[in-house]
Amino acid sequence: MTTDQVAFKIGLLGPSRVGKTSLVTAMLSEAQRMLAGSGVAMVAADTATEVVIDGNREALQGDLLSGEFLHGSLLGTVEPTYFKLALDPGVPDARIDIELLDFPGGWIKPKDRVGVEDQWEKCRKFIAASTILLVPVDASLLMETTEKEHLRLLPQFLTTVQVEQVARDWAIERNRRPEEPALVAFCPVKGEAYFNDNGGIKNRSVLLRQRFDTVYAGVVQAVRAEAPKATILYAPVDTIGCVELVRADWTKSSTGIWGFDAKYRVRGKAEISRMGVDDLMTAIAQQLIYGKRLAGAQESDDLRALANRAAEYAERSEGFFRDIWLWVNRERQARRTAAAQHDREAREALHRVLALDAVLEKIAAQRFGPRVSRL
Amino acid sequence: MLDRRRARLPEVQAVITNWRNVDQQLISLSSALDLLRNHPSVLPDAAAGLAIPQFTEMRAQVAQVIEQYTAVEARFSRDTVNIGVSGSARMGKSTLLQSISGLGDEQIPTGRDLPVTAIRSRIYNSPDLRRAVLRLHSPESFLDEVIKAYHLELGFDQWPTTLDEFRTWNYPAELSDPKPDKVSLLARLRDIHAALWSYEQDLCRAEREMVVGLDHLRQFVAYPTHESQHSTDPVPRRYLAVRDARIDCAFPHAEVDRLGIIDLPGLGEIAAGAESHHVTGLRHEVDVVLLIKKASETSAFWTAADAQALKLLDLARGSIRNRGDFVYLVVNTPKGAESLADPLRAHITHQVNDGQPGKYFTVLDTDAAEPESVRGGVLSPLLTALAARLPVMDEECLAGAREAAAGTAAGIELMLADLTTAMRSVRAASGDVTETIADQARKLREDLAIELNALVAELRARVMADEDDPEYVSAIKAVYGDVVAWIEGGFGIGAETWQAAAFRAFGTDGSGRYADEQINRIRVEIGNRFAALDTFYSGQIERTRRDVGLILRRHCGDLLTGAGEGTALLTELADLLDNPRNPCPALHQAVTGLLALRMEYRSHLHPLLRPQLDGLRMQYEDPRTGRPVAVIVPELTEKGARDLYVNFTHLAENAAHEVRKALMAGEMTPVMVTYAAVEHFVDAFIRSGASNELGSPGSEREFERFARAYRDELWPGAYQGIAEGNVRYDRVMTLIDTLYGTLAEARRAA
């Protein structure tokens, strides 16, 4: 039972508490900033998302005011969590939904998938249909681990094995549909202390990149091997900006298990200053525009073929291009209505729909910031 | 004349030095021979020859030579011609002195009956000065030289050692065995005792010399007068504190500038044991002696005591050939006693000169009380004679010393020759011994190489290990924990105190200065606390030295047992390698290099880690704009002080954390340092080649030298006889050579 809603899917992979919720919150906030004044809004598309993001924002503000920083929401996610955002030009039926799936790292092990088959299957389908994978990476774990004994624990703490597995499956899936875009973005987060372009003093970005390359080599390799055409980005992100690490300790619990505890503080004025999130939005916009252009490039065929194809995709009710076609068709519809109806309302609707287009183009045309590099 | 004398002084002194060296070397040689004798490879019968026969006698001879030369030295270093005036009491010595020097009773007391002169005076002709310098006893010297002698004479077996003891000493009124001389001694002692109050202060002066005007001199140089002795008042005896007196004044007869007159004590007054001492003193002090005899009713002839005195003076003559050069007899004929003079003169001629006037001794006539007579009758002839004879006397003295020296030297050289023969017999035949030594040396080198290389490999494995060095990790953790505790404890003064101080400082200087001070303080403290790692570093390095030392000890037989381990052992080895006859400069350098190894936080690590503390600043340059930005700008309120505190704890924790990380991840860990050092050591010790700068033939040859020098310690019992090149043997040979050399020097200088 599908809606003919345009919905793009993004997978978020990583251990719980790496900051996926914070990343989504940051993306929403950043998008709102980028879209200001354009007539297009980015909103939380359902109550759950809205409440979670509000809660996240509130917790963040509270922590910033207190000065001692505990990094956002205190508890890790338990089950796969869906976020729904929407680009809304203000015209009904003209929304573009963006769905994100927070896929907790511990969810993957095959032997305990018994009992959650349907959940797992749903997740798997979602990931397979995602054209974007975001992999937040805990920069403080990478940079503050020096002892060899602890370096050995990093794959477990970062769930790199699970991430590699999911990414590989995704890449295989992507490779089956080579005409569709594929993007993986590795986003080091909590790394405000290692950059000096957002209020920090020291620049240790090179070392961070080296560490990342060492620890995530397997993941990157898996993606490249299975989906050679996929775009792989390394895009460090500051979701807060005014927070940095004070110190981090590896301590052994009474039961002999190593734990990692990082302490942060608010630096300078307690004002949020995001960095790098706009690059993610740019990447998303680029995909949408790319898809639209591709769809548009095929417009030179005759209309029936187009209509057929639209119907075909709609029937298939899956896949990136289905959504693209829906979008394209809606636009077309709006044009037709405007042409036919000649009234202000219809024109207004068309105008808004085109505004969405325009703003997406604009965002897609932006260059990536200096932190981003292709892998 | 005096100048010429003076000019020969350096030679004499050089000779003395040489002979002193000889003495030292004899001692060294003796102990080296002892060492050699005790060496396990020396057979007992060979050992018998390894000694200096009649060692003590030889030393005594040398001592005597030195003494003789010292006398010559003293003689040559005099800057006046000294005339000694001697004679029994009441002979008119003092009068003569007065006549010569122009002084009066106040300075040179004379008197009719009792002996008056208590203190020996020396009077020097000085055109400018006119004063007396008294040399004082110290309490110790007084008790030791004066009182003790009395006690010994009196047969007391104890004597006071401090003034207080003396003060409270209980002298018996009578003796148990009252011999006449003892009784008078006791009486004198009691007098001295009773008069302590008068001279005590002088004894206790800080300066040992006292300058006194000539007008006040009498009390210091004369016995109390008869009258005062029999008075009821207590009798001062200030002379007791005086050792001797030197008087400078201008002699009336200014013909001879540099003239000195020494008043010698009446020889009967000397306590028995002091005679030889006195003789020595004479020899060193005077050029010529005048023996005065007064023609008076009581003493108109030459007595046995006089003969005794003459004999003693003769002893003082030493090497001077002619008795008559050294001693002149003076017949003092006071006015009105002319008739007595002739019989006396005749008696003297008979007794002393064998009936021939002037045969042995020259006799001068004078009236002591008349300066003119003294001048004409004594001084002029005397000085004229001296002018001719003094150089000859000097030469005779020197010749005498030379003779003694030559004799002793010959004796020593003979002894050395015998010793050398004995040494040769002890030495084993060379030849094939040398070959086996080379083999042994090579084997030693190879054995050491194996074990040392194993040590290097072990260290390398630790460096390359998958695990971090757990000891280093926990050392760093401990130090880090200490720093964090300090920070969390409110930077050592407590959170409240810190904040209160900050708030107060706000009031006076605003926030900037307090913050700057604190930041610097924090930076220094963090650096200091991390420097506590030095204990760990030095412990690690010492452990490495110990490991190396143990390997060396294991292979070096008996050579390195006994020493400690680690640094002590390596230091000893370095000394052994620095053997002058068989030097091993390359090996020595390798060992000293390992000894010098240091790893210190402050000098080696902190400079590398300094950047980690860069976060501890109040201001930094914004990388985006290039403008300076303040890290914290607190409000000037209590809340602001709290904020400042919280911020500082964050900055400090972050800095400490960064330092810890850098230490963990660092290139320079103790294991790396010790690995590199030991590897270098092994290279230098085992594998170094010939080097001109070091003067080294390379490690292989040096091992041979090493083996030769310490063959018997390295392989104890393996060889018979002492090897040539053995260190003890060498030492003896070296000393023998040196002795020859010194003796030759002495001969040349004389």
Add this chain to the structure above:
Amino acid sequence: MHVHLRTRGTDIDYRFIGDTPKAFWWSEYKRRGLTDHEKPVIVVESDGAGWRIYLHGAESRRRDNRTTPITFSIVLASGAPEHGDRDDAADREFAFRLINLWLEAVSEPSGRSTVAERLDEVLPAITVDHWLASGVDPESARAAEKAVRMAFSSGLSEPEPPIAVSTSEPPYRRWLGDLSDEKSRETFVAHVRELLDGRQGKALILTFVQAPDDPVVADLAAAETGDLALLAARRGRTPVEGMHPLGKAEPVLPADGKDLRSRRPRPMGRKRLPLVALAVVILLVGLIAWLMLTGTGNATPLPALSAAATTITSCPTSKISPDMTPGEQPERPTSDPRAHRPWSCSASTAAAR
């Protein structure tokens, strides 16, 4: 009764110990925008297949390897027939007590709750880590169940549950109150009791809801038959005063553009409507017949019947103006069925479509 326990270990991420429920039936509530099952919640369902309970949010003292606090989830489900009825009463009592304690914990979030204390007592870190490491393992599942039972069995001997059960009859069978309101809680607990005893319905703490007129509430009311005991629990809300009855179609004009999805009229496939209309007709006929037969009868069953009728002919939220106020006794059916409002409502609805 099945008992499932979910938690995480120091290194091992959240999962059910030993045995996982077949379906995560509770996560649907999040999809519907009602409640976040990863926040402290209580979800109770009771229907023909039995009752089931989802509890989440007790915070353990244990910490994971990132020093994050660890939470517990407990899922209870009424036993399959093979267990027999003899356990049922005890099980129900157990479940009731547990929910009671859990509600206390949820409503007073500061400080340590009794549930968390009790659970930590029987579930030390080593044990949990060990069980989680064993994966799918009936042994661990049994042990976990035993531990949970043991943790709360002592509660059975307690004279009074922490939250007083309201002795009086709940004023409404479907209502929304506030989590912070004591009376609401008491009523909630009473309602849970009834659900466990067999009444059909749901008792839910709704973390996304802040007011009785939230559209999702109306959606829920429209979609569910049976009792509804709801406590609003959204952060930052102005507490709901008192208890608000929820009725049949509570027509609410779209107040703001917040939740577009709930605005959209639920699509009813064209195929369905005739069936619905048919059902209506049959019921009406049945009703008339029954009334005629019983005569006056008791007024009491009628509201239930009319409520049932209302739910069957579920009205969309939009475009129909409400005339009926909930709780009000409908008029007795007259001989003219069409005159009866509800039916005309449904009829007009059918016509509009």
